[in-house]
Amino acid sequence: MKTKSTTFKIGFLLIALFLNFGKFYSQTNNGGVGINTSSPNSNSVLDVVSGNNNKGILIPRLTETQRNAIAINKPKDDGLTIYNTTEDCFNYWSFIDDEWKSVCGQLGKSVFTVDCSASKAMGAYVKGKELTNSNYLSISVNVTKVGNYTISGTTTNGYNFYGTGVFLNTGTQTVQVLGQGTPQNIQTDTVDLTANGIDVTCTPPISITVLSPSGVYTMSCGSATVNGVYKVGTALTASNTITLPVNVSALGSYTVTTNTVDGISFSASGTFTATGNQNITLSGTGTPTSTSVKTLTITSDSQGGVSTTCSVNVIVVIPKKTVLHIGYETAYGYSAYTGPSRSLMDSPTNFGTTASSIVKYEGFNHISLGNSPSSAALQTALNNKPDIVIIGYNYTPNTTDAGYIASYLNKKGVVIALTDDTGSAQNLLRGIYSDPTISASYGGGAGSVYALSNNDDPILNGPFGDVRGKNWGEDASTTVNVAGLTSGFVPYSYAQPINSATARTGISGLRNSSLNFIWFGDGGFLSNENANGSQYPSITIEPFVAPGSGGYFPVQKSTYGSAGNGYAAGSMQVQNSILFANMIAWAIKQAEFSGINTQ
Template sequence: MMNTKSTKFLVRTLLLALFFSFGNFFSQNNGAVGINTASPNPNSVLDVVSVNNNKGILIPRLTVTQRDAITINPANDDGLTVYNTTEDCLNYWSLADNEWKSVCGQIGKSVFTIDCANTKASGTYIQGKTLNTSHYLTVTVNVTKKGSYTITGTTTNGYNFYATGVFLNTGIQTVQVAGQGTPSAVQSDTVQLFANGVSVSCTPAVTVNVLSSAAIYSVSCGSATVNGVYTKGTALGAGNTITLPVTVTALGSYSITTNTVDGISFSGSGIFTATGNQNITLSGTGKPTSTADKVMTITSNSADGESTCNVTVIMTIPSKKILHIGLETVYGYSAFTGPSRSLMDSPTNFGTSAASVVKSGGYTHTSLGGAPSNATLLAALNTKPDIVIIGYAYTPDATASGYIANYLNNKGVVIAFEDDAASSQNMMRAIFSDPTISAANGAGAGSVYALVNTNDPILNGPFGDVRGKNWGEDASTTVNITGLTSGFIPYSYAQPINSTTPRTGISGLRHSSLNFIWFGDGGFLSNENANGNQYPSNTIEPFVAPSSGGYLPVQKSTYGYAGNGYALGGMQVQNSIIFANALAWAIKQAETNGINTQ
């Protein structure tokens, strides 16, 4: 039988030897244990002293996975402490919150990955020039655990990048990592990224080009050319560039950048090897997030002082739904048929190619014919077409005019060509909410009306400047509107330039707040030639858009009856150019302030 007293003595001797192995000595006083101290703190259970002040204490070191594998006994484990090697911080179990807490902060260190493909350097890096707030990395990260973060980017060329903060949410986020230091050599530098101290391997690598001392040069934004087609949601490619004229007075490096607008930006850099006038190319990057035209601010690094100027990038407008109301004949009264329709559908005029006059996805067309019932009209307007085009011989009554006015008040777009006095009066009274407005027939076929000299998008648009020029009446009589007092922009008055018979009123206008254009001639777009060539008459069919030019609108060179000092056909009219400008305005209004933007 084992000697119990001997066994207890051996155990006590072994424990004493172990305690002494911790340091110089072990002591116990009133329930407090001391290591390397004879007087342990009476308020502590354990008081450990580093004799030479050069040692610490180690507690269990666990990863997050290992920590979370502990089976917690809530009644006994409140305050249980470990060192979390994943977070690089002490953690303790909180009974009150029923979770592990970090002494580095309640949410501890974050977990995230860096998207190298969406990481890029901003700013111009010049040898010997200290970095400032324009020099930074834009880093895209995917956060899988909220918490604190540190992102660094290092180079071997005298400058680095650093950012720290807290991710309060998980998911894709963007961090701006500030640059600091001074580039010492002209070279291409690889930036080594670190996420919370862990090296990140990027393929391809994130690089920064350090340029030589800046040249002295000036830029000419007014003569810049924006190349390529720009469509919402489509990434910019090699053809999306800006050709920028510059004048160089002293050789050296150049770096020209733009701001980022709705997801896109442009930049270019290099070395000038000759002085004088020359062009440089700024390459585009990114993906447009809206259809709004984008004003890009160009900034250069010329050594004579940073300079800026602006260039506008024109966006492609998506396809629009057109509702046509008018006779479906070769004349093209409502642009559903004839050369006016060909003008609309021509990619030369409205298309997605770099050569298109207006960058547009085109149109889808629906026609109600020349005499739709009011019920048919209302049903069609309730489908919310982007634009309504009205031509001969539609004659809306008061009810139909009310439907059209309501469509306009809901931000619809209407281009109306009318030569019936009663229906024109109905339309004007409904749209302007004024029962005193009157309409009357005026001069007849071949009348020529002067356009006002007002800077307006219809009179001075992408297809030409027709301010101070003319439009021509077709085969019927022009409608003149009187009683309008405000809320409109006049385009032409009732008096033809080739007539001495006095006329009063307005023969063409645009509403100043609604999307409404009107001319008092239902045959404004008339031309029976399928090829759009000039019809051989001086008093009818004033619309011209030759197929040989891609149905590009041009003036009719000989028009008008003789009178008031003008010879027969001695005038020029601009009907097709006015219509094309009106369409360009209409699709932009429909996109930015139309019935389908609400």
């Protein structure tokens, strides 16, 4: 009891002193109280005036932990106010929302840490050149409490960085802190970081090299090389670069950048130390968002009125496709499910994710229906929507089968058909073209050689070689030719062999101009019994060559063809494997961008 009485007296004395020194005046009008004023605002119960206009008012200052320890009487404490020193802002208790609110914003101040190792300065910095939107700090942060943030970066060289915003989610994320100002001196600057008013120490610190004014140079974009592998959803690394040849005529700095396309961009900056021809390496950043070929515009800061823009293409790896094979599963590779033709498809030299792969592609899922599937089995397999179908010797589709294949093609499926049976070819082409007048007949025999057209076409002139005006070779059986087609196709070869004097008419190879369909009239188009893919010694059979010693890369068969029409036996060259590799490259592209599973 004695302790309580003493405490009461001391408290009473403090209140009396506060009233005396603060010049409190109780007003009869509405009970208003004024501090340092004899006329408090009539609408206020407390009117505080700074006598010399040099003081403020302090309310209780609590950490967030201390604030949360208050035992809230919900209906009576509505509007209770404190200053939260943790978030550096006023808070009040809201009865309606049943929580503490911040007047700095609904979310209050965020809590986060900076990952210095993943933070860096972006853009080029040149003496006397004002910063633009391309000059910013890319700051990686780990947010543990959502809310407002302020990040700044300062230098002593005429430019700084400042950014503010709101973190709506916790976790790792990246913030762009824009720069402003103009670098004054050529030097390397250290950026001093502050996050929500707290200094951030990075070891090593974020540094920026300020360059001299730009030199004069021209770019050779036609000789630019895109390096590395690009995959959707995979961030670019140090291996993802563009090597750009330039010719420097006047020394100075350089800044070369690209626009951002589908999430990726490239840039380089530095100072030329010599004139003449040399290379600039542009480093990539970002993550590809699609498999489309990205045409990037390269822009330089070269002075002197030279061209400062050009373009380069970046190819992104295409995801795996499912291939349905129909035909004999033998060592000859008739349907590409076995043999050297399968090895060609599975070789990362040809179709892979390495920087040196001809086609940037993740590979195939292979499925086989064998040589003679039932119509029901075919329908089921096609309804499962394989990306690509390859047909080889000696599958013989009937009219029902042809209808299923035509329906699959009309749904944007991809079919490569290599057949040498007249009935099969007739059924297939009649079904696809909806034309009952199309007919098929037998033509040249084993060792027949057919001239390829000069059309600029992705099969005749593709990533594995330009075979326009060259030849393909018939295997051991007899070529099938079709007649009655008047439109809707790109001819690859006609019925007349170059090594035969017997007159023949029709088409022996074609691509449908509106559907994803290729046909050649030889079921043994891919034939080669050598497991290693090397050239088979016969000059009239097995025209396919893709040596394992070269990564199963397709090459021509150098000695082929039966004698006739002025040609000696084995004096011709045929390009079956190159044609097939180009077909597969085309099929992959069609399946990805215009296929049955294209979204």
